[in-house]
Amino acid sequence: MTNKARLVLGIIPFVAVIDQLSKMWVLQTLTPNVPKPVIGDWFRFLLLFNPGAAFSMGQNLTWLFTLIQLSFVVGVAVYARRVTHTVQAIGIGMIAGGALGNLIDRLAREPGFFFGHVVDFISIGSFAVFNIADSAITVGVVVYLIGVMMEERKVRA
Secondary structure (H helix, E strand, C coil): HHHHHEEEEEEEEHHHHHHHHHHHHHHHHHHCCCEEEEECCEEEEEEEEECHHHHHCCCHHHHHHHHHHHHHHHHHHHHHHHHHHHHHHHHHHHHHHHHHHHHHHHHHHHCCCCCEEEEEEEECCCCCCCCCHHHHHHHHHHHHHHHHHHHHHHHHH
């Protein structure tokens, strides 16, 4: 196994564990739909249970999002040994770790296996409510794209 594959496969559970620990904390601390201000009304914690994807889209397609996340996590685990660029490895690991964090919710939370709702709790301004896994996916995409651009620049040089 290459060092890049180890990096990818190490980041995935790290992100998923941090995500799940944060969700355990909010589930013990917050009341659903009751905002807890952190920085006034601009940054607050707000516990919601999301059956859909980003911005609560596709609320009746929970099973499809579960399949997509499961396929992605398995696909990345298989693909990891082919990753050759460190920045891309970090990005892919973050994306898959976030997908795994939300997949755990879909498999283990109410209303039931494969149809569970994702725990969201970070609320900034009037933006959508999200979680650590969602943040890891978003940042991971940016990091991965930076890695792709770095690799392209290196090939052209």
